[in-house]
Amino acid sequence: MELSRLVFSFFNAEVASRYWLDIVHGMWVTTYLGIAVIAAGLAAGLALAMLRSFHFRPASFLIVVFADAFRALPPLVVIIVLFFAFPYVGLAMSAFTATWLALSMVLAAFAEEIFWAGILSVPKGQTEASRSTGMSRLQTLAFVIIPQAVRLTIPPLTNRMIAITKGTALGSVVAVHEIIYHASSGASEAGNPTPLTLGALAYLVLFLPVVLFSRWIETRFAWKR
Amino acid sequence: MLKGIDLAVTQGELVFIIGPSGSGKSTLLRCCNRLEAPTRGSVIVDGTDLTRPEVDLNRVRQKIGMVFQSFNLYPHLNALGNVTLALRKVVGKGRDEAEALGIQALTRVGLAEKAKAYPNELSGGQQQRVAIARALALEPRILLFDEPTSALDPELVGSVLKVMRELRESGMTMVVVSHEMEFARAAADRVVFMDGGVILESGVPEKIFSRPEHARVGEFVARITSHH
Numbered sequence: 295m296e297l298s299r300l301v302f303s304f305f306n307a308e309v310a311s312r313y314w315l316d317i318v319h320g321m322w323v324t325t326y327l328g329i330a331v332i333a334a335g336l337a338a339g340l341a342l343a344m345l346r347s348f349h350f351r352p353a354s355f356l357i358v359v360f361a362d363a364f365r366a367l368p369p370l371v372v373i374i375v376l377f378f379a380f381p382y383v384g385l386a387m388s389a390f391t392a393t394w395l396a397l398s399m400v401l402a403a404f405a406e407e408i409f410w411a412g413i414l415s416v417p418k419g420q421t422e423a424s425r426s427t428g429m430s431r432l433q434t435l436a437f438v439i440i441p442q443a444v445r446l447t448i449p450p451l452t453n454r455m456i457a458i459t460k461g462t463a464l465g466s467v468v469a470v471h472e473i474i475y476h477a478s479s480g481a482s483e484a485g486n487p488t489p490l491t492l493g494a495l496a497y498l499v500l501f502l503p504v505v506l507f508s509r510w511i512e513t514r515f516a517w518k519r
Numbered sequence: 520m521l522k523g524i525d526l527a528v529t530q531g532e533l534v535f536i537i538g539p540s541g542s543g544k545s546t547l548l549r550c551c552n553r554l555e556a557p558t559r560g561s562v563i564v565d566g567t568d569l570t571r572p573e574v575d576l577n578r579v580r581q582k583i584g585m586v587f588q589s590f591n592l593y594p595h596l597n598a599l600g601n602v603t604l605a606l607r608k609v610v611g612k613g614r615d616e617a618e619a620l621g622i623q624a625l626t627r628v629g630l631a632e633k634a635k636a637y638p639n640e641l642s643g644g645q646q647q648r649v650a651i652a653r654a655l656a657l658e659p660r661i662l663l664f665d666e667p668t669s670a671l672d673p674e675l676v677g678s679v680l681k682v683m684r685e686l687r688e689s690g691m692t693m694v695v696v697s698h699e700m701e702f703a704r705a706a707a708d709r710v711v712f713m714d715g716g717v718i719l720e721s722g723v724p725e726k727i728f729s730r731p732e733h734a735r736v737g738e739f740v741a742r743i744t745s746h747h
Contacts, residue, residue: 422585438604442594
């Protein structure tokens with residue numbers, strides 16, 4: 295049996311005691327990077343979907359190009375382009391900013407499509423009723439269409455939000471000091487993978503509540519007509 | 520769709536529009552608040568020509584209430600929320616004032632006690648009355664009804680017609696597209712028969728129902744009446 299070697303490699307108390315504080319620091323960075331990505335990505339996605347609903351052709355075309363491109367590109371590629379290529383055109387940004395911007399744009403692309411599908415799912419009669427009372431297009435969107443569309447978009451949106459916040463791990467490639475960065479640099483420094491185990495635990499601690507919350511919110515918003 | 524419609528509705532009048540499906544009744548009605556834009560001609564409501572580009576449609580639409588076949592209540596708001604939304608967002612009333620006016624409007628359709636109920640908790644007839652209250656709350660100069668009872672179970676039609684009759688008695692100007700011939704006979708000032716995008720005949724109910732000039736009108740009336 296190699297059990298003692300497994301414990302020594304992955305559950306090494308001595309190594310864990312040296313690196314757990316780094317991992318906790320990484321959890322903090324992952325958390326606020328994730329929150330910043332969700333806030334910016336959802337806001338941008340919603341704004342784009344609303345803009346698209348005005349059916350102004352050139353704008354709709356650009357939105358569709360953006361959404362398709364950023365849904366197709368791997369987020370890692372976007373991060374690398376922003377961080378390593380943009381300085382050459384005078385747009386240098388920190389690793390944190392590049393990661394935040396890249397993930398926000400990817401989330402915005404997905405969120406735009408999800409919100410758009412939600413907007414389309416609201417019957418046309420709702421718009422007609424609202425407009426017939428003198429509400430403007432924007433008021434109709436804000437007070438009649440979006441509140442109905444949002445309920446429908448909650449399950450796909452929560453899944454996408456969880457996926458994208460885990461994508462913050464990609465920031466480790468450009469040395470954002472999040473969980474995976476600390477875990478992998480700790481592991482190579484110690485010559486022992488126990489910090490990676492701590493990293494995995496950190497993700498469970500952070501994301502299990504989010505996953506459970508999304509389950510709860512999905513049942514809570516289950517649509518009744 | 521519509522080919523040269525010439526129709527004037529005077530204040531306090533109830534004009535009933537009948538005709539086969541596809542004859543342009545709903546299109547005509549929807550031109551009256553510019554949900555549909557006519558390619559030519561003008562639509563004048565209360566002295567304002569809705570087809571002029573400089574007209575503020577959101578402003579004039581407040582004074583043109585519309586009631587739809589499928590009610591189109593907002594499912595995420597309760598009855599009072601449905602009735603007060605435009606009062607608050609368009610007219611700019613505060614919450615308290617809007618709710619007081621909303622309760623008044625719901626009282627007129629006999630549903631004040633359902634103010635907190637959501638549309639999915641109301642019967643079809645109640646939903647349609649809330650929709651009427653939603654239009655009434657804005658104190659419209661005219662109310663447009665687009666087949667208001669067509670989506671209702673027969674036993675619920677009466678409650679909606681009762682509200683419409685009361686509105687008529689209060690002097691509300693109304694244009695109604697409907698197949699409720701009994702109601703037309705009893706309450707309409709004038710019945711307009713449309714076919715193929717034109718007004719084929721119009722006159723007092725007595726004339727349209729009993730002595731129509733066109734055989735086409737007589738056939739239509741007979742067919743619809745025999746269904747009821």
